[in-house]
Amino acid sequence: MNLASVLAHPAEQRQLTPTHLQNSMMSSVSFNSLGGQNTSRTSADDANSTESFESDEYDTPMADSITDEGVARLRQRIGIARPHIAPPHYLCPNEDAFRHVALAYGDDNPLWCDPTYGGSTRWKGPIASPHLVGGDTLIGEDEVTRIPDNELEIMKGDPLGGVHAFYSGSFREWWNPLRPSTRVVRRNALIGVHDKVGEFAGRAVHEWFGEVFAVAGGPVLSGQYRLMIRAEREKAIERKTNDAITIAPYTDEEIDSISEQIGEERSRRRASIPRYWEDVTVGDEIGPLVKGPLRVTDMVVWHTGMGMGLYGVSALRMANDQRKRMPKFFKRDDLNIPDVQQRVHWDHEWARQAGNPASYDYGRMRETWLIHLCTDWMGDDAWLWKLDCQFRKFNYVGDTHWVRGAVTNKYLAEGDRPAVDLQIWGENQRGERTTPGNATILLPSREFGEARLPDPPGGASNCRELLDALAARFAAENNETGLRNY
Numbered sequence: 001m002n003l004a005s006v007l008a009h010p011a012e013q014r015q016l017t018p019t020h021l022q023n024s025m026m027s028s029v030s031f032n033s034l035g036g037q038n039t040s041r042t043s044a045d046d047a048n049s050t051e052s053f054e055s056d057e058y059d060t061p062m063a064d065s066i067t068d069e070g071v072a073r074l075r076q077r078i079g080i081a082r083p084h085i086a087p088p089h090y091l092c093p094n095e096d097a098f099r100h101v102a103l104a105y106g107d108d109n110p111l112w113c114d115p116t117y118g119g120s121t122r123w124k125g126p127i128a129s130p131h132l133v134g135g136d137t138l139i140g141e142d143e144v145t146r147i148p149d150n151e152l153e154i155m156k157g158d159p160l161g162g163v164h165a166f167y168s169g170s171f172r173e174w175w176n177p178l179r180p181s182t183r184v185v186r187r188n189a190l191i192g193v194h195d196k197v198g199e200f201a202g203r204a205v206h207e208w209f210g211e212v213f214a215v216a217g218g219p220v221l222s223g224q225y226r227l228m229i230r231a232e233r234e235k236a237i238e239r240k241t242n243d244a245i246t247i248a249p250y251t252d253e254e255i256d257s258i259s260e261q262i263g264e265e266r267s268r269r270r271a272s273i274p275r276y277w278e279d280v281t282v283g284d285e286i287g288p289l290v291k292g293p294l295r296v297t298d299m300v301v302w303h304t305g306m307g308m309g310l311y312g313v314s315a316l317r318m319a320n321d322q323r324k325r326m327p328k329f330f331k332r333d334d335l336n337i338p339d340v341q342q343r344v345h346w347d348h349e350w351a352r353q354a355g356n357p358a359s360y361d362y363g364r365m366r367e368t369w370l371i372h373l374c375t376d377w378m379g380d381d382a383w384l385w386k387l388d389c390q391f392r393k394f395n396y397v398g399d400t401h402w403v404r405g406a407v408t409n410k411y412l413a414e415g416d417r418p419a420v421d422l423q424i425w426g427e428n429q430r431g432e433r434t435t436p437g438n439a440t441i442l443l444p445s446r447e448f449g450e451a452r453l454p455d456p457p458g459g460a461s462n463c464r465e466l467l468d469a470l471a472a473r474f475a476a477e478n479n480e481t482g483l484r485n486y
Contacts, residue, residue, distance in 0.1 A: 191209065393432055
């Protein structure tokens with residue numbers, strides 16, 4: 001089923017799932033043009049080091065291509081809960097963290113940026129933007145802090161080491177708001193491995209990870225299916241390159257026009273005015289938000305709120321420690337100084353050496369823009385329940401994105417909850433939709449009352465139960481093995 005047919009059905013019938021995402025992506029995505037994090041998994045595996053592993057693990061010879069043996073070894077890991085590869089950027093996020101994260105993606109909504117504003121809303125106090133509630137390395141202390149001894153051999157090394165990984169898609173759900181100074185816990189496991197043949201890159205492997213978050217002691221907060229596509233980069237490059245992409249300079253008139261469009265955005269933010277379900281019609285347009293032209297400065301500001309991401313990039317003394325721990329994640333610059341491969345995101349020359357016309361963003365950045373679009377449109381009284389997106393192409397420094405959407409369905413979701421489905425996307429100045437997605441929003445209603453928070457799957461009240469429920473749902477849809485019982 002492709003996304004077009006998925007969108008034709010109500011959410012209670014169609015459940016936007018990883019199956020729908022991956023089927024659509026396999027038919028349309030060139031692996032070397034995906035806009036997510038792109039790195040050699042030899043480096044990424046180095047970043048997986050925890051106290052549970054021997055330090056010489058990363059000297060183990062690993063494959064540099066996709067093999068039947070490697071895929072079989074990878075599948076042995078399905079359901080093994082393990083520590084995340086990096087500690088949380090915010091151990092106990094407070095109002096300052098709420099503000100810093102929102103401003104990092106250009107969202108000054110007072111609901112997450114002004115600590116005095118939330119008290120006048122239905123939430124009776126400050127809450128975090130949806131992006132902070134989950135999302136890779138932002139929050140969540142690991143409930144599982146080490147791999148059991150009997151699983152260490154299965155988890156050692158990377159069965160597909162040397163095969164590039166592309167952060168390619170995300171499906172997220174939210175069940176409860178995050179309040180200030182709350183201790184958050186998380187649980188993570190590989191839940192699916194799909195062996196695919198793509199049009200451009202030949203053989204590829206889809207790795208699906210389940211990540212869940214909860215307040216320590218409950219309730220549950222959010223969950224995510226995260227898709228990494230593993231593809232042999234050389235084969236992808238043979239089929240399609242980015243050489244033809246030109247990022248043209250802007251005229252003064254174009255910059256002025258973009259500035260004027262951005263200046264109109266706050267007037268469309270719904271904020272304290274309820275958007276009642278009865279007032280929404282299928283076909284209603286949403287947005288646009290204008291994001292760009294993207295600057296290296298925007299990348300710097302992104303990191304001030306989001307941290308340095310999955311690979312634990314650090315400064316000075318800690319950078320020296322990191323290079324000793326994971327030397328393959330470093331390369332020498334033109335002064336012979338070792339620096340992290342992640343520099344492709346803010347150094348044009350390094351990006352060009354990797355086969356791109358300029359440095360580029362993280363796919364996660366555009367996911368936050370889609371979240372921003374939804375929350376500006378829905379207002380303070382609504383609830384963003386689900387959002388999925390694909391990172392189909394790079395977003396280069398110099399690109400401008402228009403983030404838009406449209407209402408595709410209006411219905412009563414489970415428990416007579418008034419809901420709408422949206423088709424959402426980001427489109428650049430070249431007319432390319434780089435980040436298509438979907439969202440489901442619960443709205444207040446004159447007939448049914450305020451938007452009621454959704455029920456967690458399986459009635460889950462903690463991370464173990466929630467990950468079990470999400471893994472079971474994924475297994476039912478994809479014929480995968482469930483979680484191990486520990």
